[in-house]
Amino acid sequence: MTIINEEQQQNQMAGHKQLRHKSLLQSDALYQYILETSVYPREHESLKELRELTEKHPWNLLATPPDEGQLLGMLLKLINAKNTMEIGVYTGYSLLSTALALPSDGKILALDINREYYELGLPVIEKAGVAHKIDFREGPALPLLDQLIKEEKNKGTFDFIFVDADKDNYLNYHNRVIELVKVGGMIAYDNTLWNGSVVAPPDAPLLDYIKYYRDFVIELNQALAVDSRVEICQLPVGDGITLCRRII
Numbered sequence: 001m002t003i004i005n006e007e008q009q010q011n012q013m014a015g016h017k018q019l020r021h022k023s024l025l026q027s028d029a030l031y032q033y034i035l036e037t038s039v040y041p042r043e044h045e046s047l048k049e050l051r052e053l054t055e056k057h058p059w060n061l062l063a064t065p066p067d068e069g070q071l072l073g074m075l076l077k078l079i080n081a082k083n084t085m086e087i088g089v090y091t092g093y094s095l096l097s098t099a100l101a102l103p104s105d106g107k108i109l110a111l112d113i114n115r116e117y118y119e120l121g122l123p124v125i126e127k128a129g130v131a132h133k134i135d136f137r138e139g140p141a142l143p144l145l146d147q148l149i150k151e152e153k154n155k156g157t158f159d160f161i162f163v164d165a166d167k168d169n170y171l172n173y174h175n176r177v178i179e180l181v182k183v184g185g186m187i188a189y190d191n192t193l194w195n196g197s198v199v200a201p202p203d204a205p206l207l208d209y210i211k212y213y214r215d216f217v218i219e220l221n222q223a224l225a226v227d228s229r230v231e232i233c234q235l236p237v238g239d240g241i242t243l244c245r246r247i248i
């Protein structure tokens, strides 16, 4: 992984923020229309609170956008998900969207290397009355997944797994979560259009972190396209989300 200092990272994020939002829609007005017509009026008050709290955090661009949170909630209800996993929590917007969509005995195994981010959002999650559904584990996700796979009883038990962490490990995650999701269950990979950079020419002037992760995202997309263990559907929601339904 490329190591850049905090100042460089913040400069890059500031550049990224000039894009104003995380949607791939070419028109800001159209995206605002979706948010104001279909998303904000139905956004749970705790999600709104968490979104507004997260907007004040310097890394707020990491957060799942509200239209994508709405999509996740809808999908989880459609598939009657109960046992789920999330890799990459940050302050918890997608986590809270998931927790609110699951039944009261639903479960989310939530993995992140950074507990501090999670703890920023935790009071809002607690206030929403859904913290009991969450089992947060701090640490790099790969070894945690390897531990889970070691136990046969965990295999094929998850209804839904949302992957939204370090993009250079997405294929490593895929090769593990495919064993943990049940046949008929769903894995969702976030950022699979990676700020539109998947179609940028090789010499395009991209921000360093976009450029670095781009090849990993392209590699994942190519691998998913030919993976006979899953059916896929890539949607231009948020920064691109690819849904995979395990079929064997």
Ligand SMILES: C[S@@+](CC[C@H](N)C(=O)[O-])C[C@H]1O[C@@H](n2cnc3c(N)ncnc32)[C@H](O)[C@@H]1O
Binding pocket: 062, 063, 064, 087, 088, 089, 090, 091, 092, 093, 094, 095, 111, 112, 113, 114, 117, 139, 140, 141, 142, 164, 165, 166
């Ligand atoms: C894009 S953010 C997740 C956004 C979150 N889903 C939301 O709704 O706001 C990515 C998260 O992945 C975490 N992360 C990065 N590398 C990781 C790793 N190797 N294992 C676990 N988590 C990791 C980061 O700490 C960060 O919180």
